[in-house]
Amino acid sequence: xxxxxxxxxxxxxxxxxxxxxxxxxxxxxxxxxxxxxxxxxxxxxxxxxxxxxxxxxxxxxxxxxxxxxxxxxxxxxxxxxxxxxxxxxxxxxxxxxxxxxxxxxxxxxxxxxxxxxxxxxxxxxxxxxxxxxxxxxxxxxxxxxxxxxxxxxxxxxxxxxxxxxxxxxxxxxxxxxxxxxxxxxxxxxxxxxxxxxxxxxxxxxxxxxxxxxxxxxxxxxxxxxxxxxxxxxxxxxxxxxxxxxxxxxxxxxxxxxxxxxxxxxxxxxxxxxxxxxxxxxxxxxxxxxxxxxxxxxxxxxxxxxxxxxxxxxxxxxxxxxxxxxxxxxxxxxxxxxxxxxxxxxxxxxxxxxxxxxxxxxxxxxxxxxxxxxxxxxxxxxxxxxxxxxxxxxxxxxxxxxxxxxxxxxxxxxxxxxxxxxxx
Amino acid sequence: xxxxxxxxxxxxxxxxxxxxxxxxxxxxxxxxxxxxxxxxxxxxxxxxxxxxxxxxxxxxxxxxxxxxxxxxxxxxxxxxxxxxxxxxxxxxxxxxxxxxxxxxxxxxxxxxxxxxxxxxxxxxxxxxxxxxxxxxxxxxxxxxxxxxxxxxxxxxxxxxxxxxxxxxxxxxxxxxxxxxxxxxxxxxxxxxxxxxxxxxxxxxxxxxxxxxxxxxxxxxxxxxxxxxxxxxxxxxxxxxxxxxxxxxxxxxxxxxxxxxxxxxxxxxxxxxxxxxxxxxxxxxxxxxxxxxxxxxxxxxxxxxxxxxxxxxxxxxxxxxxxxxxxxxxxxxxxxxxxxxxxxxxxxxxxxxxxxxxxxxxxxxxxxxxxxxxxxxxxxxxxxxxxxxxxxxxxxxxxxxxxxxxxxxxx
Numbered sequence: 001x002x003x004x005x006x007x008x009x010x011x012x013x014x015x016x017x018x019x020x021x022x023x024x025x026x027x028x029x030x031x032x033x034x035x036x037x038x039x040x041x042x043x044x045x046x047x048x049x050x051x052x053x054x055x056x057x058x059x060x061x062x063x064x065x066x067x068x069x070x071x072x073x074x075x076x077x078x079x080x081x082x083x084x085x086x087x088x089x090x091x092x093x094x095x096x097x098x099x100x101x102x103x104x105x106x107x108x109x110x111x112x113x114x115x116x117x118x119x120x121x122x123x124x125x126x127x128x129x130x131x132x133x134x135x136x137x138x139x140x141x142x143x144x145x146x147x148x149x150x151x152x153x154x155x156x157x158x159x160x161x162x163x164x165x166x167x168x169x170x171x172x173x174x175x176x177x178x179x180x181x182x183x184x185x186x187x188x189x190x191x192x193x194x195x196x197x198x199x200x201x202x203x204x205x206x207x208x209x210x211x212x213x214x215x216x217x218x219x220x221x222x223x224x225x226x227x228x229x230x231x232x233x234x235x236x237x238x239x240x241x242x243x244x245x246x247x248x249x250x251x252x253x254x255x256x257x258x259x260x261x262x263x264x265x266x267x268x269x270x271x272x273x274x275x276x277x278x279x280x281x282x283x284x285x286x287x288x289x290x291x292x293x294x295x296x297x298x299x300x301x302x303x304x305x306x307x308x309x310x311x312x313x314x315x316x317x318x319x320x321x322x323x324x325x326x327x328x329x330x331x332x333x334x335x336x337x338x339x340x341x342x343x344x345x346x347x348x349x350x351x352x353x354x355x356x357x358x359x360x361x362x363x364x365x366x367x368x369x370x371x372x373x374x375x376x377x378x379x380x381x382x383x384x385x386x387x388x389x390x391x392x393x394x395x396x397x398x399x400x401x402x403x404x405x406x407x408x409x410x411x412x413x414x415x416x417x418x419x420x421x422x423x
Numbered sequence: 424x425x426x427x428x429x430x431x432x433x434x435x436x437x438x439x440x441x442x443x444x445x446x447x448x449x450x451x452x453x454x455x456x457x458x459x460x461x462x463x464x465x466x467x468x469x470x471x472x473x474x475x476x477x478x479x480x481x482x483x484x485x486x487x488x489x490x491x492x493x494x495x496x497x498x499x500x501x502x503x504x505x506x507x508x509x510x511x512x513x514x515x516x517x518x519x520x521x522x523x524x525x526x527x528x529x530x531x532x533x534x535x536x537x538x539x540x541x542x543x544x545x546x547x548x549x550x551x552x553x554x555x556x557x558x559x560x561x562x563x564x565x566x567x568x569x570x571x572x573x574x575x576x577x578x579x580x581x582x583x584x585x586x587x588x589x590x591x592x593x594x595x596x597x598x599x600x601x602x603x604x605x606x607x608x609x610x611x612x613x614x615x616x617x618x619x620x621x622x623x624x625x626x627x628x629x630x631x632x633x634x635x636x637x638x639x640x641x642x643x644x645x646x647x648x649x650x651x652x653x654x655x656x657x658x659x660x661x662x663x664x665x666x667x668x669x670x671x672x673x674x675x676x677x678x679x680x681x682x683x684x685x686x687x688x689x690x691x692x693x694x695x696x697x698x699x700x701x702x703x704x705x706x707x708x709x710x711x712x713x714x715x716x717x718x719x720x721x722x723x724x725x726x727x728x729x730x731x732x733x734x735x736x737x738x739x740x741x742x743x744x745x746x747x748x749x750x751x752x753x754x755x756x757x758x759x760x761x762x763x764x765x766x767x768x769x770x771x772x773x774x775x776x777x778x779x780x781x782x783x784x785x786x787x788x789x790x791x792x793x794x795x796x797x798x799x800x801x802x803x804x805x806x807x808x809x810x811x812x813x814x815x816x817x818x819x820x821x822x823x824x825x826x827x828x829x830x831x832x833x
Contacts, residue, residue, distance in 0.1 A: 001628070003483035003527055007519035009494045016447070038445065041772055069694070077704070081694035086762045088769030107769050134704055141663060141710035141730060148558045148662040251660065254548070254556045285497075286488050298544025301552050321552045353493045360495025363514060367446055370776055 011356050013397065014390050015363055018372050023212075025220030029196040032376060033212070034204040036369040040108040042205035043370050045377055046122070050100040050193035052168045053312070054233055057185060058177040062095045063135070064189045065102075069093075070131040072124040077131050080117065089114045097168055098311045099381065100193075111211055119218050125190055127183040140178050150249060150422040151321065154256040157245055158317070158420045162262055164238030169313065195226025200380065204373035235312070237262070240418075247422040255327040255423025259334060260317030261416050265309040266382050270407060272395040277407040278307050279354045280346055281337065282318055286353065288337045289318065297333065299326045311381075316411060324423050331419065341408035345401040358396050362389065424798055425781050427612075428619050430626060434635035436606035439785050439794055440622045441614040443778060449515040449615035450779045453525055454786035456610075457603035458505040459582075460575040460643055460721070468546070468582020471502040472591055473599055475542040477509065480533035487524055494520035502580050505720045506790060512779055515616035519625055526629035529609065532600060536593055546588050550581050558661045562828060569653050569826040570669045570724055574646035576717075605636020610789045614782040646671075646722055653826040661830050663710070664731040666740055669724040671824040672716065675791060681803045682815040683716065683725060688763045689751060690714045690727070695762075698727070701747050708735050708743050720791070725819050737829055745820070752816040755809050767804045 021033045055061040069091065070077040084091050087110035092103040102121070106114050146152040156172040163170025201219070239262070264271055275283070282289035282305025289303045303320035322330045366372045366389065379386050427441040462469050477500065478487045491498050496513030511521040554560045563579040571577035582588050611630075613622045649671050673679045691698045691714035698712040709729040717724040727748065731740050774780050788797040 003523070003530075006490050007517075007523050009520055010514075010516045011495055012447070012514060012516070037776070039772055039776055041769075041776065078695060078700055081700075082762070085693045085695045085766060086758070088762075088765035088767075090769070090773075105769070105773060107765075107772060110765070110769075131704075134707060137707070137732065138703065138710040141732065144662045145558070145730065148660075150556065252556055253551045284492065286492050294545055295541065298541040299548065301545055301549035321548070321556070323548055323551070349493075353489060356495045357492040357497075360492075360497060360513060363448060363495065364497070364512060367448055367778070368776060370773075 009356075011359055012363065013393075015366060015393060017366060017386055017389060018369060020376060020386070025196070025216045027196045027220050027222050027225040029199055029201065029219060031201040031203060031215060032380065033207065034202070034369045034373055034376065035207045036204070037206050040206055042104075042106055042108050042111060042203065042207065042211070043373055044104040045202040045373060046101045046103075046118075047099055047200050047202070047377060047381075048101045048194055049098065049198040049229060049231065050189075051096050051098040052171075053098045053235070054193065054229065055168075055189070057180050058171050059139075059173065060181055060185060060189055061100055063181055064186045064194075065093050065095050065100050066135055067127050067132060067186055068121050068125040068190065068194070070135065071126045071128040072120045073126055075120065077128075080121070083117055084114065087113050091118075108206060108211070112214065115214060115218050122194055123224055127186045129183060132183050132186075136178050140175070143173055143175070150252060150254070150256040151319075153247055154258045154319075154420050154422040157247060157422070158258045158260070158418055161240040161242075161245060161418050161420070162237075162260075162315070164240070167235045167237050169310065170237070191226075192229055196224050197226045197228040202373050202377050202380070204369040237313075243417065244419045245421075249423055252423040253324055254321045255324050255421050256319070256321055257327060257330055258317060258319045258420040259331070259417045260315060261413075261418060263307065263314040263316040263411060265311070265314035270410070271307075271309065272392050273399045273403055274407050274411060275307060276354060276358065276396055276399045277341070277404045277411070278305055278316070279358060280350065280404060281305050281341055281408070281412065284354070284357055286357075288340070289334065292337060293320065293322075293330055293333055297326070299323060299330050303330075327421055327423060335414045338408070338412050338414050341412055342405065344405070346404050348401065351399075351401055351404065355396050355399070359393060362393060425775065425785065427785060427794065429794070430623055432606065432626065432631055434606040434631065434633055436626075436630050436633070437610045437789065438622065438626045439610065439612045439789065440617070440619045441612065441781060441785060442617060442619060443615055446616045446778055447515055448512055448778060449518045449521070449613065449617050450510060450512045450782040451518070451521040451525060452508065452510045452612040452614075452779070452782040452786050453529075454610050454790055455507045455509075455604055456608050456639065456790055457507055458503050459578065459580040460504045461603070461641065462575060462578075464575070464578075466587055466591065466595060467578045467584070468580070468588045469591060469595065469599065470507055471580050471582070472542060472546050472588055473596060474500050474502045474507050475546055476532070476539060476596060477528055479538035479542060480535060481524075481528035482531040482533060484524060484527045485533065487528065490520060491524060496521065504576055504580060506787075508783065508786065510779060510783065518613070518617055518621075522625045522629040525611075526633065529604060529606065529630065530633050534593060534597060539591070539593060539596060543588055543591060546581075547585055550585055550588065554579075554581055559665060559830060562667055565655055565657070565828050566667055566669050566724075566726070566826060569655055569828065570649070570671065571646055573644045574721060575643060576646070576719060576721065602637070603639065606630065606633050607636045608639050610786050612782040612785045614785070615778045643721060649824045649826075652822050654829065655827070656829045656831065658831045658833050660833050662832065664735075664737060664832050665729065665830040666731070666737065666744070667726065667728045667828045668741070668744060669726045669826045670819050670821070672723050672725040672819050674722050675718070675720045679811070679815045679818075682807045682811045683819065685760070685763045685767075685804070685807055685812060686751060686816050686819065687714045687716055687725065688766060689755065689759060690748065692766070697751065698729075698744070698747055702729065702743055706743060707732055708740050737831070741827065741829070745822070748816075748820045752813045752820075755812050757809070760807070760809055760812065764805055764807075768801060771801050
């Protein structure tokens, strides 16, 4: 046996996706159903158009979501938590720029107890003042804690420089924000956005007819229909002219580096191929940035570039924690790697590795109903069918070295990047 | 229920095989029975540094990551006090690539000096990123050194000091590899959309010719029973006053382990938990609290930490934690015990859905003594009684078995 020769590999050229079904509850609420898996478990995602994009005051979207479980008509925060936890149910909250909601992870057998309670949270939240002041205090303390971390400071600086402090993507938490939100604001926001007309549900796991019927009985009621809130809220970015921003921390042994700029999002036709370019550059363990700055120079434990897609824009960002003495050297190397991406063609072996890696990543992402529900949700938020995944796969496979270089020229521009350092 | 078959090669390598036809993926997990507890006290951090070195090329294959990524795979590893665990996840159709790569780095490494030097730098940056350049980043160093006086759990996995990592030498790497990274000291799990017969064929093909190595005895000193309260007060540049309390607790295989884990759960998991409800919500002493186990094989630590609200006195905060923990013993209701049983049942069922988790768990339970125990762990939890909670709680929350680190904001 010759151990220097790699075994043959076979890269799948399409991915088998789990079937799903779409129904509408009596009040119009769309429910996407992934009925699959062998374990008696269910994950339910309640997705509302209720993110930071729509909040009249900073922190409001986040606080509404947090406070909805802090008391409902007839039940205290402790009673709610006791009930969810007695049934072994994990209730997670999430708030992003445009969406907010809850995820339930439960054993199937406990759902008859869990679902009505979830509905109480969605419709009967009481926003008690004493709980509100505790939550505010704890969040403020967390803020103080985070401000002592260089990566948090760098991220704030980076986002507010890029979008301006009035824009939801650049509006960072300030101490004053904690004084500006009242429980009345929470109530109004909750009523306006947390209703069936601003919601969809994704449910995944081993499901039976009885459970599906109970969804309609509980969440399909007409009194919760509400009105669709307007989505066409506009915010104008006000980027800072100064691109190089340094915050000095004299005792730091490392510097946080963040480089990047506003970029395209998933709606843009270049986006999928740009993913290939970004992966080559800094999007996986074998990337150019990792090979040079970690594996060759040993400047950092990790350096990455990422494309973030939001509904109203995107961000391309490079970030790393590096030895304080090599902070400038790292920025120079990042620039060198950008130039290589812009000037030279990526060789075929490297490009094939990246394509195969991305296909593997996709396979892992859709493996099993629990993970697949996240992918399905992600596609729905961009108005797509999950079959788009196989289209994306084909796009990746067809990406050429010339296209990667063109995309680097178009989207990787060192001079246009904000360069934030803290350390 | 995780079904599996077992194969032991003549060189001593054990392979556990778990078929799951519902996934097109395969997970390959190799656990080496070596961790920071096996290190020389003057060369700490070595097991973890060595984990980095395992990716720097083996005797016949110059690079581990690239061929695996080319086969649509992803891989990583972690080092703990007790083990070093490597995993690959890739399409089942490319399973042999993982066998090729993993067997070659079990056979022998490239032992390239330049790579070792670079990884020493990378690990030093990791050390700085997580343990120096972070508020409270030094807590693990302080707490473990306070709690353990004899047992090697006295230093964290990253190492006692940056200089230990900087001074690591190639001779140490070679000796370490040929002692610990041998088939007899490893357990391999292959799980996912694979067939047992095929895995057996590949295992024999790729791993049979690796020399078996010596039988390792760990011979670790037993930590004497702690008999006095230990307190360390630190005045540092931290954002909030904070307290970390580490109580000594039983080892992983002790029959009290599951009850200890329930106590942790009752104290701090979820908004209904005791520490959160009483000390954050009701008394408003802390803005956050948590309790967790160090999860080590030998005698472990039951840790409680909290960040103090402004204006709260440190002694009062400390006492509040102690009171809350101590009062648990006599106040657990049937309902609360049932709650943590239900939570554990759900937690274990959800963690079983992931093929990689299943592979890692099989390897871990094999290391603990018997891979089949992975399927009976839940029964041990469900059998815990209120009187057991009381006796375990009384034995853990003994002032004289506690080590406390207090941070005062400068």
